[in-house]
Amino acid sequence: MLRIEGLTAEVDGKPILKGIDLEVPAGEVHAIMGPNGSGKSTLSYVLAGREGYEVTGGSATLNGVDLLGMEPEERAAAGVFLAFQYPVELPGVGNANFLRTALNAIRRGKGESELDAMQFLKLARARLKELQMSEDMLKRGVNVGFSGGEKKRNEVLQMALLRPSLAILDETDSGLDIDALKIVADGVNALRAPDFSALVITHYQRLLDYIVPDKVHVLMQGRIVQTGGPELAKQLEASGYASVQAAA
Amino acid sequence: MPAVAETLDTVQSVTEGTYKWGFETEIEMDFAPKGLNEDTVRFISAQKKEPEWLLEWRLKAFATWQKMQEPRWPAVKYPPIDYQDAYYYAAPKKKDGPKSLDEVDPELLKTYAKLGIPLKEQAILAGVEGVGDSPSEGGRMPIAVDAVFDSVSVATSYKERLAKDGIIFCAISEAVHEHPELVKQYLGTVVPPGDNFYAALNSAVFTDGSFVYIPKGVRCPMELSTYFRINAKSTGQFERTLIIADEGAVVSYLEGCTAPMRDENQLHAAVVELVALDDSQIKYSTVQNWYPGDAEGRGGIYNFVTKRAQCRGKRSKVSWTQVETGSAITWKYPSCVLLGDDSVGEFYSVAITNNHQQADTGTKMIHVGKRTTSTIVSKGISAGKGQNTYRGLVRVAPTASGARNFTQCDSLLIGDQCGAHTVPYIENRNMSAKVEHEATTSRIAEDQLFYCRQRGLSEEDAVGMIVNGFCREVLKELPMEFAVEAQKLLQISLEGSVG
Ligand SMILES: Nc1ncnc2c1ncn2[C@@H]1O[C@H](COP(=O)(O)OP(=O)(O)OP(=O)(O)O)[C@@H](O)[C@H]1O
Ligand SMILES: [Mg+2]
Numbered sequence: 001m002l003r004i005e006g007l008t009a010e011v012d013g014k015p016i017l018k019g020i021d022l023e024v025p026a027g028e029v030h031a032i033m034g035p036n037g038s039g040k041s042t043l044s045y046v047l048a049g050r051e052g053y054e055v056t057g058g059s060a061t062l063n064g065v066d067l068l069g070m071e072p073e074e075r076a077a078a079g080v081f082l083a084f085q086y087p088v089e090l091p092g093v094g095n096a097n098f099l100r101t102a103l104n105a106i107r108r109g110k111g112e113s114e115l116d117a118m119q120f121l122k123l124a125r126a127r128l129k130e131l132q133m134s135e136d137m138l139k140r141g142v143n144v145g146f147s148g149g150e151k152k153r154n155e156v157l158q159m160a161l162l163r164p165s166l167a168i169l170d171e172t173d174s175g176l177d178i179d180a181l182k183i184v185a186d187g188v189n190a191l192r193a194p195d196f197s198a199l200v201i202t203h204y205q206r207l208l209d210y211i212v213p214d215k216v217h218v219l220m221q222g223r224i225v226q227t228g229g230p231e232l233a234k235q236l237e238a239s240g241y242a243s244v245q246a247a248a
Numbered sequence: 249m250p251a252v253a254e255t256l257d258t259v260q261s262v263t264e265g266t267y268k269w270g271f272e273t274e275i276e277m278d279f280a281p282k283g284l285n286e287d288t289v290r291f292i293s294a295q296k297k298e299p300e301w302l303l304e305w306r307l308k309a310f311a312t313w314q315k316m317q318e319p320r321w322p323a324v325k326y327p328p329i330d331y332q333d334a335y336y337y338a339a340p341k342k343k344d345g346p347k348s349l350d351e352v353d354p355e356l357l358k359t360y361a362k363l364g365i366p367l368k369e370q371a372i373l374a375g376v377e378g379v380g381d382s383p384s385e386g387g388r389m390p391i392a393v394d395a396v397f398d399s400v401s402v403a404t405s406y407k408e409r410l411a412k413d414g415i416i417f418c419a420i421s422e423a424v425h426e427h428p429e430l431v432k433q434y435l436g437t438v439v440p441p442g443d444n445f446y447a448a449l450n451s452a453v454f455t456d457g458s459f460v461y462i463p464k465g466v467r468c469p470m471e472l473s474t475y476f477r478i479n480a481k482s483t484g485q486f487e488r489t490l491i492i493a494d495e496g497a498v499v500s501y502l503e504g505c506t507a508p509m510r511d512e513n514q515l516h517a518a519v520v521e522l523v524a525l526d527d528s529q530i531k532y533s534t535v536q537n538w539y540p541g542d543a544e545g546r547g548g549i550y551n552f553v554t555k556r557a558q559c560r561g562k563r564s565k566v567s568w569t570q571v572e573t574g575s576a577i578t579w580k581y582p583s584c585v586l587l588g589d590d591s592v593g594e595f596y597s598v599a600i601t602n603n604h605q606q607a608d609t610g611t612k613m614i615h616v617g618k619r620t621t622s623t624i625v626s627k628g629i630s631a632g633k634g635q636n637t638y639r640g641l642v643r644v645a646p647t648a649s650g651a652r653n654f655t656q657c658d659s660l661l662i663g664d665q666c667g668a669h670t671v672p673y674i675e676n677r678n679m680s681a682k683v684e685h686e687a688t689t690s691r692i693a694e695d696q697l698f699y700c701r702q703r704g705l706s707e708e709d710a711v712g713m714i715v716n717g718f719c720r721e722v723l724k725e726l727p728m729e730f731a732v733e734a735q736k737l738l739q740i741s742l743e744g745s746v747g
Binding site (some may be wrong): 048049050051070072073075076077080081082087089090091092093095097098101102105106109133141142156162205 | 618693694700706716718
């Protein structure tokens with residue numbers, strides 16, 4: 001379970017997160033919605049440990065383990081996975097090589113044996129098939145020349161391979177066509193398990209038709225201002241954030 | 249603190265001990281008296297029982313060298329070299345050249361085993377032997393190795409196997425005796441003794457190196473390689489390599505090198521000459537891993553090397569691939585003189601400078617024949633306080649109608665105390681020729697590092713992976729087995745100072 005208490009953080013000396021309290025019990029999927037610039041991506045970077053995102057107070061633990069004191073790769077080994085809002089290109093780095101290196105790094109961290117090239121390929125092919133992705137994806141440079149939708153699917157592929165205990169999906173649905181959206185949702189739903197939790201950041205209620213969240217939180221100006229069930233997302237879709245602001 | 253700067257910081261502290269080839273072999277050696285004069289030249293020639301013509305050739309080169317000045321144009325800095333304060337000949341004690349691998353000093357065999365260089369010939373699988381063109385054991389090609397230890401070749405493997413195809417692969421000192429007509433015909437014809445300061449020095453005092461001759465129409469059935477090891481203190485290594493591909497011949501050759509870690513600078517001034525006749529192909533790959541000096545810039549090899557190929561024949565092709573990770577200073581411009589019509593020259597280079605390393609390297613493509621083409625892909629990586637200069641000349645003679653060149657120079661900077669410089673010279677004297685040059689400079693971006701680390705990679709592995717990606721176009725030109733080695737080497741040379 002992810003537990004965040006009184007978390008504050010700043011970027012370049014500017015306070016962005018102003019006291020976040022959030023609990024995602026194991027086995028649950030929560031959605032975070034909120035206007036542009038409200039701090040959703042900042043929250044995901046702070047949890048993943050990105051440089052420059054300075055924690056100024058509060059705590060964040062995953063299954064009781066303090067996340068904030070760890071290096072990004074240690075958090076990854078502890079089970080944190082972030083699907084990036086803007087996946088990064090790594091020119092010349094083969095996607096298969098990258099995926100295998102990542103998978104083996106995580107497996108090492110968990111004390112599991114590393115996979116050789118053949119074992120990896122078998123596993124990757126199975127996941128590719130589930131995500132209806134072409135094997136060509138493995139041969140290309142990481143995200144290089146990928147379309148927006150392909151990049152997002154590549155994030156989900158990585159998530160499916162790495163099998164995190166906490167997945168944070170930052171607008172993974174943005175830029176996806178309707179078929180891709182279903183595939184991505186299936187990818188997340190396939191991971192649902194008693195020891196898996198997810199934070200799904202989105203602007204659109206339609207994703208939540210496919211990934212039905214246990215809870216929906218509204219983040220505004222660095223604070224969670226409202227929490228509800230799936231119906232909250234529908235309400236926001238209908239009337240926008242102005243109503244929330246008024247209520248808060 | 250930005251990620252990269254922090255990487256530099258954290259890892260700068262563990263610089264020492266990352267050079268894994270820095271051990272020294274205890275072995276009894278014969279030395280020439282310290283210093284350099286005519287007697288030194290005579291001593292070396294006498295040690296090798298050379299014919300009179302070669303001694304004369306050396307003495308002439310020595311006289312030329314004495315009148316020459318060290319080049320000052322490279323963008324590298326170092327204190328004056330005292331050429332009298334070094335040994336020009338150092339060889340493990342022995343009676344004669346080793347007749348077979350069994351006679352090689354076990355101490356040397358151990359040394360090469362420790363370096364991971366296979367000197368022992370693996371039994372070529374029964375049945376495959378007869379096939380000729382594709383010997384392999386367990387699916388892997390055997391590699392023929394000439395091992396040069398300080399001033400002498402101590403062993404050459406697979407000689408008999410290669411001789412079956414008429415291929416000559418031996419120490420150049422041996423070729424002088426066994427194949428004098430070939431050596432006389434080609435030695436110094438690509439790099440004349442007076443070509444430059446270091447070439448003249450090499451011509452006077454060169455000690456050993458490899459000789460390769462591939463006869464007409466023969467495709468060399470295995471990789472040939474030479475492994476250079478500097479071991480003795482205060483000793484320069486001056487090797488000389490000569491490769492001749494006769495009409496239609498094809499050969500792939502690889503050189504590797506290492507040296508012990510020492511506080512002193514040691515000089516390595518080699519000359520490599522390649523001759524490609526009609527329709528022949530030479531692929532020459534280098535993985536240069538001389539000791540680079542420590543984090544403060546103490547010690548390391550001065551690598552002042554002249555490498556040149558002449559594509560004499562029509563449709564001949566020479567491809568240079570180099571991965572330069574070592575040496576305190578690298579001064580090196582593997583070049584192609586494209587004489588034959590439709591001949592092809594290629595240069596693929598990765599040069600890393602870390603800590604206080606300096607590299608001034610590049611190529612010269614001289615287009616003389618019609619429709620000659622050349623490709624240059626250079627990847628420079630600077631980290632720490634490293635300085636990396638690409639210096640390349642593309643010259644198109646008036647005769648080279650329809651010549652084409654494409655040059656791509658990319659620099660990657662890690663940290664903010666290093667430098668990358670690109671110095672292209674283009675001299676085009678034929679209107680129909682096409683010369684293209686592209687250059688980029690980039691840094692490892694913070695978001696790239698974070699992305700990798702979020703996926704569980706350590707910072708060092710992330711940098712290694714990004715750097716290897718940056719070099720991919722060059723690394724894929726290396727023979728398979730060596731590409732893997734080179735990738736590891738790239739990562740290791742960044743370890744301890746970049747991450
Ligand atoms: N590196 C940065 N430098 C300066 N300001 C930043 C930086 N990163 C984020 N911010 C600021 O922090 C605030 C929150 O940004 P964040 O990216 O977390 O918003 P978001 O909720 O993810 O928005 P969106 O829905 O548009 O993705 C914004 O005002 C943004 O400008
Ligand atoms: Mg965002």
